[in-house]
Amino acid sequence: MKSFKGWSLVAFTLTILLIVSGCSDSASGDSTREMGDKSGRGSGNGKDKLVIGLDDDPPQLDPHLSSTAVDRQVLHSLFDKLVDIDEDMNIVPKLAKDWDISDDNQTYTFYLQEGVVFHDGTPFNAEAVKFNFDRMLDPAMGSPRYGEVEQVEQVNVIDELTVEVQLKTPFSPFLGDLTDRAGMMLSPTAVKESGEDFSRHPVGTGPYQFVERELQSHIKVSRFDEYWGEPAIIKDVLYKPYTDENIRLTNLISGDVDMITVVGFKDIKKIEGNSAVKLSAKEGRGFLGLHLNPAKAPFNNKDFREAINIAIDRQAITNVVYHGAALPAVSAFPPASWAHNPSLEVPKGDLTKAKSLLEKSGIKDPSFTIKVKPVETDKQMAEMVQSMLQEIGVTVNVEMQEIGSLLSSAIAGDYEALYLGWDGRTDPDGSVSRFFMSNGYNNYAKVNNPEIDKLLTDARVSLDQEERKKIYQRFSEVVFDEANYIFLVHIDENKAMKTNVNGFIHYPDGMIRPDRIYFD
Structure with missing residues (x-):
């Protein structure tokens, strides 16, 4: 035992x-206990309501039915x-x-x-x-x-x-x-x-209890006085949805919002240059990239997939699309992860080698379509890939689909290439098995590789982290070689808040735990 x-x-x-x-x-x-009374209730300036701007209205407040990240931001206060x-x-x-x-x-x-x-x-x-x-x-x-x-x-x-x-x-x-x-x-x-x-009346054991909800307006939670742990410092938390990132940022800078959960990449410089707000950045644990469907031409040709993989300049995408708030990716695991494989080099857009692989593939006048969500960063990414691959003689078309339709296309295998990612999980298995095991829930291309299945199964069984690390490093090499998924970036996890907001702890999962937050 x-x-x-x-x-x-x-x-x-x-x-x-x-x-x-x-x-x-x-x-x-401990670092947040400099203010307020000894019970930790209230805040230094008397303000006792924290307003958090979300990127959407949470669809589900039942943790067992939740399937979106925005749900989780609220759930962490209740459960x-x-x-x-x-x-x-x-x-x-x-x-x-x-x-x-x-x-x-x-x-x-x-x-x-x-x-x-x-x-x-x-x-x-x-x-x-x-x-x-x-x-x-x-x-x-x-x-x-x-x-x-x-x-x-x-x-x-x-x-x-x-x-x-x-x-x-x-x-x-x-x-x-x-x-x-x-x-x-x-x-x-x-x-x-x-x-x-x-979901309309959620009940947990968290530091805050549910008070009320008005759809597309707000969710209010209030400090639970019988909480078993250290009591929440601020009495009330109000979650307000802002799907438009410009409106969300405006309300942070000059409105009644105290902090926001998602920061537009183009807005990072604005925040860094504004004395009224501050930014908290942490290296993300997830990834974004291209699913390539090996069941459809031209991606049923491995040489062609490899050509695409090495022709894309990840660093350029990081700089232009994500304004430097990301890292180029070569696997599911960013450098901060213990499962990261440092021996894998990120491709730098080797057009000469890509052209050689393309010629080896035997495919004449290749073309394909990338399906992306109708958001600016995804559109910019697709256009950059389109321009890069044009340099090696590959025609890329871009089709935009709402997220629901995009996921339906992915599940049905109705795509040639599509741009989707994952926000990462605490254990490396949660970031890869669902996508790359033959029976994985999100194995959209129905890839069946016995070595990948064995590696991920072995990693699930072992409790020895060093052994698991070696397994995941080998897994990353196999996935890179197969090139059924082109890892592009690991985006940073950014939060922004007014300068009088303190006590925020930036956890790697990106979830705000509001009970330790206080105001100056």
């Missing part, structure tokens, strides 16, 4: 143990998870204060925090944990979380504060998956009472 006692999976050395203990939830708030991440992506305690993993890596025993209650006053306990897992696993539920918990064989209540989760097979990404919506705990009583309307 391996006893982790709440520490990160990678915390096997004293140094890492010290880092994790210094980044626990209670410690992370605690069994485990969370710290600033270095280590897994740390939350509702589960300790945990053990059996020697065969298939049984996780969670020891729960005492004295935790849901916003409706009902107790959080082992029975509630079992209820949440059972709900996500119910086929009738159709939960987007199912793929993250499908390895769960059964959940056993040991006692009121101890719960045992048995997996079908060893699955090393399990704890990482629980740092997102799969680990958020919903009130069983509220779910049973609200039924399909739970």
